[in-house]
Amino acid sequence: MAPVVAEYLDFAGARTGHLYRSACLLTGGDTHLAEDLVQETLGRMYARWRRVSKADNPAAYAQTMLVHTFLSWRRLRSSGERPTDVLPETPSVEPDDAALRIALFDALAQLPARDRAVLVLRYWEDLSIEQTAAVLKLSAGAVSTRTSRALSRMRTQLGDDLASFVEP
Amino acid sequence: MDFEGQFGKTMVEAGQSNDIEIQPLIDRGLRRGRALRARRVVGAAVGAAVVVALIPIGADQLTGLSSTPRPASSATTASSGRPSISGTQILGLLKGLLPPGSTSQQQAIGAGGGRPYDSSPRAQLVYDDGHGKAMIQLSSSQKDDTEVLGPTACPTGNPSYIVSCRQTKLGDGSTLMVNEETIGKSGLVWTASLVTGAGDQISLQEFNTATGQPGATVTRATPALTTAQLSAIVESTAWSPLFAAERAALPDGQPTQAQVMATARKLQPSGATFGGNDAMNQEGTASFPIIKGTNRQSSLIINVQYWPVNAGDEVRQQSFPQSSSTTLPDGTLIVTDQRPGNPMTVWDVQILRPDGTDVSLSEQCMHMPNTAVESPALSMAQLKTIALSPVWDRPAA
Numbered sequence: 001m002a003p004v005v006a007e008y009l010d011f012a013g014a015r016t017g018h019l020y021r022s023a024c025l026l027t028g029g030d031t032h033l034a035e036d037l038v039q040e041t042l043g044r045m046y047a048r049w050r051r052v053s054k055a056d057n058p059a060a061y062a063q064t065m066l067v068h069t070f071l072s073w074r075r076l077r078s079s080g081e082r083p084t085d086v087l088p089e090t091p092s093v094e095p096d097d098a099a100l101r102i103a104l105f106d107a108l109a110q111l112p113a114r115d116r117a118v119l120v121l122r123y124w125e126d127l128s129i130e131q132t133a134a135v136l137k138l139s140a141g142a143v144s145t146r147t148s149r150a151l152s153r154m155r156t157q158l159g160d161d162l163a164s165f166v167e168p
Numbered sequence: 169m170d171f172e173g174q175f176g177k178t179m180v181e182a183g184q185s186n187d188i189e190i191q192p193l194i195d196r197g198l199r200r201g202r203a204l205r206a207r208r209v210v211g212a213a214v215g216a217a218v219v220v221a222l223i224p225i226g227a228d229q230l231t232g233l234s235s236t237p238r239p240a241s242s243a244t245t246a247s248s249g250r251p252s253i254s255g256t257q258i259l260g261l262l263k264g265l266l267p268p269g270s271t272s273q274q275q276a277i278g279a280g281g282g283r284p285y286d287s288s289p290r291a292q293l294v295y296d297d298g299h300g301k302a303m304i305q306l307s308s309s310q311k312d313d314t315e316v317l318g319p320t321a322c323p324t325g326n327p328s329y330i331v332s333c334r335q336t337k338l339g340d341g342s343t344l345m346v347n348e349e350t351i352g353k354s355g356l357v358w359t360a361s362l363v364t365g366a367g368d369q370i371s372l373q374e375f376n377t378a379t380g381q382p383g384a385t386v387t388r389a390t391p392a393l394t395t396a397q398l399s400a401i402v403e404s405t406a407w408s409p410l411f412a413a414e415r416a417a418l419p420d421g422q423p424t425q426a427q428v429m430a431t432a433r434k435l436q437p438s439g440a441t442f443g444g445n446d447a448m449n450q451e452g453t454a455s456f457p458i459i460k461g462t463n464r465q466s467s468l469i470i471n472v473q474y475w476p477v478n479a480g481d482e483v484r485q486q487s488f489p490q491s492s493s494t495t496l497p498d499g500t501l502i503v504t505d506q507r508p509g510n511p512m513t514v515w516d517v518q519i520l521r522p523d524g525t526d527v528s529l530s531e532q533c534m535h536m537p538n539t540a541v542e543s544p545a546l547s548m549a550q551l552k553t554i555a556l557s558p559v560w561d562r563p564a565a
Binding site: 005006008009012013016017020021022024025031034035038039040041042043044045046047049100101104105119120122123124151154155158 | 171172175176178179180181182183184185186187188190193194196197198199200201202349350357
């Protein structure tokens, strides 16, 4: 068992930081929930390591599992996604990196879970529309629609001139 | 830069701003993974064999096992004519091959004789030659099952954790792998793994800690036995009764996944609906949502196994420690566990009938952030009622 454990631990050591950062984005900055998501993902990876380690890309497998875990956790407590027809007021942010990050996390937290997953996969994981569709088991068209809708909401939240917050 | 480009750049910067000390998180993940295996709820694993983690237990929890080394015993032949071997017999074989020293915290699972087909035989004990305790674990399989045995061939590349690894073809056609590696900061694990020409596989691992767990306190500079001693043990002909029992093991008699799901539906409490099974390809295990009203409130995982009556001690050792289990008037053992948590609450109930029927339930309930924590859909009393229902009893032969 131990060589398997050691191989798994090498993998976990290399990927846990990235999984945690992804989870922070998925949870809209809820770091406690992000830790729990990563714990659950790593646990499931360990339990399936014999099979997972033979996959072409265990890192991508873990990333997909993280997103699925996040979505399934959302579903368990809600028959639907969060209502988003009433958007909260746009937070007042200072034009510095920390404030921008806070504003971004707040804005992400207002999105429906699946839209948030679409944005994280497209812009954080840098996946194509087709790859994102495969992870989320959606059609490419649905991913495009959700991306446009989510970006529109983010623009409403963050303001058109995001560039003023972004370092050149 | 347009908004999409600006947003993507901001997303990356925001993501990269979140750092965490990863080791505690890795440790938590490993504990969770071990718990998943130990509870045999890896039903979501596609085609994965059930792996029952062996959790070290105190000597006071052992029943029917001697801590005194004794000569190797041989396997028995069941009345069916098919050979089988008990956990106690495997421990006897192992201890008979160890150098002089004390042993403790022994437990083992046998092979054949009606044991669940995918419960691989194994044994573990803590050995002390007078220079510190060392966990020793033995496992065997007839399948190419690295989850049970670990790899039986040296890894390719040059993984950082490997100190040395060599593979030797023996005169009788067997292949011996001897591996030395690190585990955690200062832990060491040495392995001798043998694959015979007939396909029998046996692996012996020893640690320089008393538990073999990553991060465990180091109890000695190196493991107790040399790799030559490890190799001699796995090459011993004493294991032939174990191999014979494994080859003779039959999958007959265990409940199928469909049977467990169908039986669960008969026990559905009023006011709750059991959804469709979503466990994948694991015999004896069903996993499904519990829906109340229109909401999926919990998930329930049920695993049922039939153990032979004379293997009851093997199950008791691993799942029903005396300190936390209760014996009902009819002799049924029951153990419960409630772990409130955010975001997941887990309630477990496991029972073992005197006839070897082993039913375990795990109800899991997730919570969303910033919302009041709700209880799982089914109460502990309802879970106990389901677990103790006679509908799970082993069918008459």
